[in-house]
Amino acid sequence: MRRLAITFLVAPLAGLVGLSLFSSIAGAAVPQDDSAATELAPVDVFEVSGLLDSVMVDAIEDAIATSESNGSQALILQLNTGGAVVSDERMTELLQRVADAKVAIGLWVGPNRDAHTYGRPAQLFGVADVTAMVAGTRIGHTGDLLVLDGAEVDLGAGAEQLRDGTMSFSQARSLGVLRLDITDEGVPTVRSMVLALDGVVLDNGTVLDTVVQELNDTGDSQNVSTLVRFSQLNLISELFHTVASPPIAFLFFVIGCCLLLFELFTAGVGLAGFIGLVLTVFGCYGFAELPTRPGAIALLVGAMVAYAIDVQVGIPRLWTGVGTTLFVLGAWFLYEPLPGNSLRLGWLTLAVAVIGVLLTFVVGMPSMVRTRFATPTIGRDWMIGSSGLAVGAIDPEGVAQVGESKWRARTNRATPLAAGAELRVVAIDGVTLEVEPLEGAARDYRERRAK
Secondary structure, rough: HHHHHHHHOOOHHHHOOOOEEEEOOOOOOOOOOOHHHHHOOOOOEEEEOOOOOOHHHHHHHHHHHHHHOOOOEEEEEEEEEEEEEEOHHHHHHHHHHHHHOOOOOEEEEEOOOOOOEEHHHHHHHOOOOEEEEEOOOOEEEEOOOOOOOOOOOOOHHHHHHHOOOEEEEHHHHHHHOOOOOOOOOOOOOOOHHHHHHHHOOOOOOOOOEEEEEEEEOOOOEEEEOOOOOEEEHHHHHHHHHHOOOHHHHHHHHHHHHHHHHHOOOOOOOOHHHHHHHHHHHHHHHHHHHEEEEEHHHHHHHHHHHHHHHHHHHOOOOOOHHHHHHHHHHHHHHHEOEEEEEOOOOHHHHHHHHHHHHHHHHHHHHHHHHHHOOOOHHHHHHHHHHOOOEEEOEEEEEEEEEOOOOOEEEEHHHHOEOOOOOOEEEEEEEEEEEEEEOOOOOOHHHHHHOOO
């Protein structure tokens, strides 16, 4: 229901682009003769990157269904994920779908040495038909193994090591975690993965046939691989998958709140307010998908309230410091860790957010508010002549309380006021009140009467 509500907001965008799930690309295929290549059933490759959220899980299941209906002989899932944020029940459903697929499912951790598969997604190695890794990649942190058909997922002799630790390609091969008989040090490319699948016998007796022998122009024999079709998330799914990443969800929520506060102080609803609302909704969606701490979200909201108090006064004072403290604490403890992945925001993301928020609420927003209240149509002339109290010493600037509100103030004609002294408003400059003591104020020489 959450996803449907947010999709409605981006429906105009969806109308401008296609929603095709699969883009047929022959990038890994090198057919010298199209007729020879088409004799073999194609192999599909689907990219799985980022955290395994509900969008990605649904997309994997859709990719399996599409490969089954299109007559593919195998579907390779290209994995590079730091964990799963879906429930164990949903992850169990995915594992069961992979285990029961009518098409051969291959797992390939790649495309480079920096790739890895941690957390619940690593348990896919126990149910896929063929598994392989690029040399230098790692898998692990599976946690307790999930149960399918009354038995735990089978990860062979490496199950205990994978539960709380990680292992490399060589360790995974030696412990029987990998289900592909190869002599190379890893499977470096998708093409090599496709070639390695040739002749693999599945549990149901099916023999994969991904390579055909043919003669080239000189009469020598050469291998020609089957057609490989690459696919990934469509545009809308990619949007929601990206929003559900930890830094993007945090930044969208913060920027959205800042824009909403901007509209609040401008006393109107414009483009900034609409964008702020959309970004805030996207940020909340990301928080709902990720393992967030409600208390940390409350700290972020409290920080915005604290900043707003000083924006109203027009001076960055105590509440700006309180807001900054709450903001940093909320951002640092925002996400609960996953096995093998702390999900903590990086220093660069945190620094950009803190600096941006401070510039917004210390420089930008007070200037905007002063401009707003300097407009004659706002009508603050009634305050001239009103009396109040000095919240602190005003010499020459400080804070004055007039009625129930506190205002930035400066003394009129350089007459200082002590804390608690009674004062009178004599003029208004933006959101700054010009004040003087009720008694004993210095008088302009032009107002002095001749003796």
